[in-house]
Amino acid sequence: MTATVGRQAQAAARANDVWKVYGSGEAQVVALRGVSAEFEQGRFTAIMGPSGSGKSTLMHCLAGLDSVTRGTVSIGDTTVTGLGDAGLTKLRRDKVGFIFQQFNLLPTLSAKENILLPLSIAGRKPDPAWYDIVIDTVGLRDRLDHRPAQLSGGQQQRVACARALVSRPEVIFADEPTGNLDSRAGAEVLNFLRNSVREHGQTIVMVTHDPTAAAYADRVVFLADGQIVSELIEPTADTVLDTMKKLDASAEVNG
Amino acid sequence: MFRATLKSLLGRKLRLTLSGLAVVLGVMFVSGAFVLTDTLGRTFDAIFADAYEGVDVNVAAKPKIAMSEMEGEQAPPPFPASTVEKVRAVPGVAEATGVVAIDGARLIGSNGKAVASFGPPQLGENWTGETDLIQLREGRGAKAADEIVINKGLADAGKVKLGDRVGVLTPLEPKQQFTIVGIFGYSGGRDSIGGSNEIMFTTPVAQRLMLGEPDTFNSVSVKAADGVSPESLRDSVASAVGGGYDVKTGKQLSEEAAAGFKEALSFFNRILLGFAAVALLVGTFLILNTFSIIVAQRTRELALMRAIGASRRQMIGSVVLEAIAVGLIASVLGLGAGIGIGALLAWAFGNLAGGLTLAGLGIPASAVISAFAVGLVITVVAALLPALRASRIPPIAAMQDVATPDRPLTRITVTGGVVSAVGAVLLFLGLSGNAGGNTLVTILGGVLFAFIGVALLTPLISRPVVSLLGAIFAWSVPGKLGRLNSGRNPRRTAITAAALMVGIALVTGVTVILDSAKSSISGLAQDTIKAELVIAGVQSGPRPPTFDPAVLEKAAAIPGVQLVDGEYGDLAVVGGERTWVAASSDDAALRQIFGVQPTAGDIDRLGPNQMLVSTDTAEDRGLSVGSTVPVQLARGEPSTYTVTGIYGSSQLTNGVILPAEAARDFAIPQPIQGFIQLAPGIRVADVQPQVEALLADSPEVSVADRDAFIEQQAGQVDGLLTMIQILLALAIVIAVLGIVNTLALSVLERTRELGLLRAIGLRRAQTMRMITVEAVVISVFGALLGVVVGAGLGAAVVEALKDEGITDLVLPWTQIGVALGLAAIVGVVAAILPAARAARINVLGAIAHD
Ligand SMILES: Nc1ncnc2c1ncn2[C@@H]1O[C@H](COP(=O)(O)OP(=O)(O)O)[C@@H](O)[C@H]1O
Numbered sequence A: 001m002t003a004t005v006g007r008q009a010q011a012a013a014r015a016n017d018v019w020k021v022y023g024s025g026e027a028q029v030v031a032l033r034g035v036s037a038e039f040e041q042g043r044f045t046a047i048m049g050p051s052g053s054g055k056s057t058l059m060h061c062l063a064g065l066d067s068v069t070r071g072t073v074s075i076g077d078t079t080v081t082g083l084g085d086a087g088l089t090k091l092r093r094d095k096v097g098f099i100f101q102q103f104n105l106l107p108t109l110s111a112k113e114n115i116l117l118p119l120s121i122a123g124r125k126p127d128p129a130w131y132d133i134v135i136d137t138v139g140l141r142d143r144l145d146h147r148p149a150q151l152s153g154g155q156q157q158r159v160a161c162a163r164a165l166v167s168r169p170e171v172i173f174a175d176e177p178t179g180n181l182d183s184r185a186g187a188e189v190l191n192f193l194r195n196s197v198r199e200h201g202q203t204i205v206m207v208t209h210d211p212t213a214a215a216y217a218d219r220v221v222f223l224a225d226g227q228i229v230s231e232l233i234e235p236t237a238d239t240v241l242d243t244m245k246k247l248d249a250s251a252e253v254n255g
Numbered sequence B: 001m002f003r004a005t006l007k008s009l010l011g012r013k014l015r016l017t018l019s020g021l022a023v024v025l026g027v028m029f030v031s032g033a034f035v036l037t038d039t040l041g042r043t044f045d046a047i048f049a050d051a052y053e054g055v056d057v058n059v060a061a062k063p064k065i066a067m068s069e070m071e072g073e074q075a076p077p078p079f080p081a082s083t084v085e086k087v088r089a090v091p092g093v094a095e096a097t098g099v100v101a102i103d104g105a106r107l108i109g110s111n112g113k114a115v116a117s118f119g120p121p122q123l124g125e126n127w128t129g130e131t132d133l134i135q136l137r138e139g140r141g142a143k144a145a146d147e148i149v150i151n152k153g154l155a156d157a158g159k160v161k162l163g164d165r166v167g168v169l170t171p172l173e174p175k176q177q178f179t180i181v182g183i184f185g186y187s188g189g190r191d192s193i194g195g196s197n198e199i200m201f202t203t204p205v206a207q208r209l210m211l212g213e214p215d216t217f218n219s220v221s222v223k224a225a226d227g228v229s230p231e232s233l234r235d236s237v238a239s240a241v242g243g244g245y246d247v248k249t250g251k252q253l254s255e256e257a258a259a260g261f262k263e264a265l266s267f268f269n270r271i272l273l274g275f276a277a278v279a280l281l282v283g284t285f286l287i288l289n290t291f292s293i294i295v296a297q298r299t300r301e302l303a304l305m306r307a308i309g310a311s312r313r314q315m316i317g318s319v320v321l322e323a324i325a326v327g328l329i330a331s332v333l334g335l336g337a338g339i340g341i342g343a344l345l346a347w348a349f350g351n352l353a354g355g356l357t358l359a360g361l362g363i364p365a366s367a368v369i370s371a372f373a374v375g376l377v378i379t380v381v382a383a384l385l386p387a388l389r390a391s392r393i394p395p396i397a398a399m400q401d402v403a404t405p406d407r408p409l410t411r412i413t414v415t416g417g418v419v420s421a422v423g424a425v426l427l428f429l430g431l432s433g434n435a436g437g438n439t440l441v442t443i444l445g446g447v448l449f450a451f452i453g454v455a456l457l458t459p460l461i462s463r464p465v466v467s468l469l470g471a472i473f474a475w476s477v478p479g480k481l482g483r484l485n486s487g488r489n490p491r492r493t494a495i496t497a498a499a500l501m502v503g504i505a506l507v508t509g510v511t512v513i514l515d516s517a518k519s520s521i522s523g524l525a526q527d528t529i530k531a532e533l534v535i536a537g538v539q540s541g542p543r544p545p546t547f548d549p550a551v552l553e554k555a556a557a558i559p560g561v562q563l564v565d566g567e568y569g570d571l572a573v574v575g576g577e578r579t580w581v582a583a584s585s586d587d588a589a590l591r592q593i594f595g596v597q598p599t600a601g602d603i604d605r606l607g608p609n610q611m612l613v614s615t616d617t618a619e620d621r622g623l624s625v626g627s628t629v630p631v632q633l634a635r636g637e638p639s640t641y642t643v644t645g646i647y648g649s650s651q652l653t654n655g656v657i658l659p660a661e662a663a664r665d666f667a668i669p670q671p672i673q674g675f676i677q678l679a680p681g682i683r684v685a686d687v688q689p690q691v692e693a694l695l696a697d698s699p700e701v702s703v704a705d706r707d708a709f710i711e712q713q714a715g716q717v718d719g720l721l722t723m724i725q726i727l728l729a730l731a732i733v734i735a736v737l738g739i740v741n742t743l744a745l746s747v748l749e750r751t752r753e754l755g756l757l758r759a760i761g762l763r764r765a766q767t768m769r770m771i772t773v774e775a776v777v778i779s780v781f782g783a784l785l786g787v788v789v790g791a792g793l794g795a796a797v798v799e800a801l802k803d804e805g806i807t808d809l810v811l812p813w814t815q816i817g818v819a820l821g822l823a824a825i826v827g828v829v830a831a832i833l834p835a836a837r838a839a840r841i842n843v844l845g846a847i848a849h850d
C-alpha cells in the first residue's frame, strides 16, 4: 500500500489563485494572497506557518466552510466555489471529513454513535469490515459505549479521527488536531493519521504550527503572510524547523 | 465590576430580551388587573356622580330584604302618596316629587325578543318631566295610559323608534302594548347611565305595573330651597317622615350606587388577580429557568473573574446587578403593556356594558408598586439561586469547561416529595372540610404546593417519560438527536415543561369538576323530573326570565295535559336568616313531578301560612312539624308560618317551600319555570306547539322537551368553562414563550455543536427538525404532566363533593386528547424561531471561534 505515496497521484483538493479578504477599508485583512496548491490523493500533506499566516483560512476555503474572495477551489471533480448551502452540505457529507482542535464530539452520544453520526445523517450504512478496521486502528473497541465526558482528551480526539475516517471521504481536513493534546496522546493521533494514509490510502490535509507534527506528513507546504513560500517532501522535524527558521529570518529582514 | 456587568449585559441582547420577556408578561397581568379596576371604578364614580343631579335629598321606605349588588336590585317597598305631601310640607323643601322606579320593566324589541340586561337594572318608572339629568331628545312626555318614554340607549338596543307600538313586560302583569311618545338622553349627551335602561309610564300606570298599588310611590326626590344645605334638609325630612324611611342626600346615593358597582367589580378584580397569580407562577418558572441557563453559560466567564481576583460576593453581585437591570427594564415594559391591556379590557367591558363612556385611563399606585415589586423581586430571587450555585464551583473546574457533570437529583427529588406531600395534606384538609374557616385558602395553598412539588419532582420523572416520548421520533437521525437533547438537562426540561403543566393542569382540573357536576346534575334531573315539557329561559343578568302566570292555567286546559306546575322563587328572611324560598303553583307537583317524598307531616297540601322544609333545612334550623317561623317576604308585612311537612332533600329540591299565595309578595311574582306533565300516551310533539302559542306574549322563555331543557340548564356551565379556559390560556401562552426561551438559549449554548453537525453534513431542514423534536417532546411532556396532575386534582375535588351530589366522575377525554395534540402543535410553533436560528448558524463561525 505504501506504493500510493510515490504515485504521481491525481489531486484530491485543489486551490487555484485563491484570495481571501476579510473586512473592508481600515479593518481590511488579506488572509490569502493568490494561493495555488494541489493536494494529491492518498497523501498526508501538512500546512505549516506561523500564527496568523492564513493556514486555517486556507483549510476552511478548501473544505467549503468559507467562501473565497477570488480564485477557485475544487475537491475531487467537484468545484466548491459557487456551491449553495445544499451543495456544500452534500459535499461535506459525502466527500469531506473534519478533525478540529477542539474535539467537537456530541456530548449526548456515545463514542460509537459519534463515530457513526456522519453516516447516519447521510442515511448510509457503514461498511462493517472498514468499520472494524477503523475501530481497531484507533484502539477504541472497549470504549465504544462511553460518553465523551468519560474519555480522555486523546481518546476523544481519536473518536473524532474515527468519525472522519469511517465514511471514507475523499479528503480529511484536520486543523491543529494535536493542539490540545500532550505529546504522547498527540503522537498516538498522528501515528494513526499517518497509518490511515499509508495503509488505507486516505487523503489528509493537516494544518499545524508544530514541526514535530508536520514531520509525520509526506509533504509540508509553508505559508507566510497568506502566500505559499516553500515546500518540503518527506520532511523530518529538523528540516521543518530549519525551514521555519529561515522563513522567520526573512520575515524579520522584510519586516 | 459594574462596568463589566453592564458590558456583558449589553453584549448579549438576545439573552436580555428573552429573560426579560418572562418578567414583562408576569408584570403585565398584575398591573393590567389594577389598571382595569381603577379605570372602571372611576368610570362608575363619574357615571353616578350626576345620576342624582338635581336631587338634594331622597326619601325611600326601608327595604324589607337587604340585598347586595350581586343579588339584584334593591326594591324599596311602596308607601302612600301622603308621604310625599308630608315631605313637601317640611320647611326648606322647594320641590318634592313622588317617584316610582323598580327593576324589571323589559321592552320587547323589534325582533320580538325582550331586550336583555347583563347586569344593570331595567327600570320601570313614572314620567315626571325633564330634569337637569334627563332631557328629551325626541317627542314629548307620557300623557295617556298607553304612552311611554324610553332612554335612547334602550331605543337603540331594541331597534325601536318614536311612534312605535311596543310590548313591555313588567313584574306584576302580563305583557302590555304601549306607544313610544318620547325618547330621552342624559346630560353630557349620554344615551344610558352605566348600561341601565329606563321605561317611563304615566304615574298611575307606573304605580299599577311596577308597585301593584294605586297612589303609592317608592321614593320621593326633594329639591332644597335656596340657602338650605342638603345635609340639614335630610335631617329635617328624616325627622318628619319617621323611622320607616331611609333619607339620604343625592351625594350619598351616588356614592352608594357607585360603591355597589365597585363591589361587583372588586369580585372581578379578584378573579383577574387570581389569573395574574397563575401567570406569575408560570412566569417565575420561566425566569428561574432563564437565569439558570444564563448563569450556566456564564460559568466560565464568572470563573475567569474569580481567577483574576473577584470575590464570591462580587461575582454574585454581578449576577444580581444583571437581574436588577433586567427586572427594572422588564417591569417598566410590563407596566406599559399592563396599562395597554388594562385599557383594552376596560374598553371591551365598556362596549359590552352598552357603551360606557370611560373615565380617563387610571394608573393607580398599586399598579406601579406591584409591577416593580413583582418584576424586581422575582427576577432577583430567580437569578440569585443559580448564582449562588455557580459561585460554589471552583474557578479552575469552571474554566476548564469540563462538561458540567450531571448533578444528582436526590436533593431536588426529596424536596419535591416533601412539598408535594404538604400540598396533598393541605388539599385533603381543605377538601374534607377540616380546615376551619380557611377552606378556600387551604385548598389554593394545597394546589400551589402540589404544583411546586410536582415541578420539583419533574426532573426525575422526565428521564423515563421523555425518553419514552422521544422514542416516537427516534427513527430519524435529527429525531434521535432532538430526543437526546431534550433529555440532556433534566432540570431545564422539567422546569420548562412544568410551566406548561400549570396551565394545562388548571384547565383540565376545572373541566373535570365542571363536567362531573354537569353530568351528575343532568343525571339526577333525568332520573327525577317527571315532566315531558318545561317552560324556561336563559338567564343573562341577575334577574331570571319570567312568564305570564295565566299561561299555567291555559296550559292545564290543553287536552292531554295532566299536571302543570309553575315555580316561583325569591330571597326572604325566614326565622331571621336570609333564605332562598320557593313556591309551586300546584301542591301536587312536589311529589308527582319532582318525586319528593315526605319524612314527616303532609307535603301534598299547603294552606296559607303553612310551609314545607327539607330534611337538611329542618336539621340545620332545628325545625319539626308544628314549628312556627316568622317570615318576611320582599313585599307585605312580616307573618308567621307553621311547618306542616318535612320532605327528603335532594340536589334539585332543598330548602323552604311556601304556598302559592306567598309568591304574590315575592319581588318577582311571576313564574320562573313551568313543568308540564302529559297523560300517558300523549305525544310531546302534539302538545308542544300549543304551549308555544301560549307563550307568544312571554318572549323571555320558551317551551322545550325535558331533555332539551336539561341540556340547556347544564349548558350554562359551558359558558363559565369557556371563560375560565380562555383566561387560563394566557398561562399556557406564557409557558409556550418559556419553551421558545429555553430552546433559544439552548441553541445559543450549543452553537459549536450545531456548527459541527452542519460541518459533518446535517442539512438545514434536518437541523430544524432536530430542534422541533426537542420542543415537541418537552411540550407534550408538560401537557402530559398537566393532564395527569389536573385530572388528579379534579378527581380529588369531585370526590370531596360527593356528598354535595356530584356523584359522577367525568374525565374529559376529548379535551385531554386535544390538549396533547395542541401541545404537539405548540412545540412545533415554539421551535420555529430557535430552529430557524439554529439552521442559520454560520458553520465556520460556530466551530472555528468560541
Ligand atoms: N473572520 C475573520 N475576520 C477578520 N480577519 C480574520 C478572520 N479570520 C482570520 N482573520 C485574519 O486572517 C489572518 C489569517 O488567519 P488564520 O487563517 O486564522 O491564521 P492561522 O490559522 O495561520 O493562525 C489573520 O491575520 C487573522 O487575523
Ligand SMILES: [Mg+2]
Residues within 6 Å of the ligand: A055, A056, A057
Ligand atoms: Mg489557525
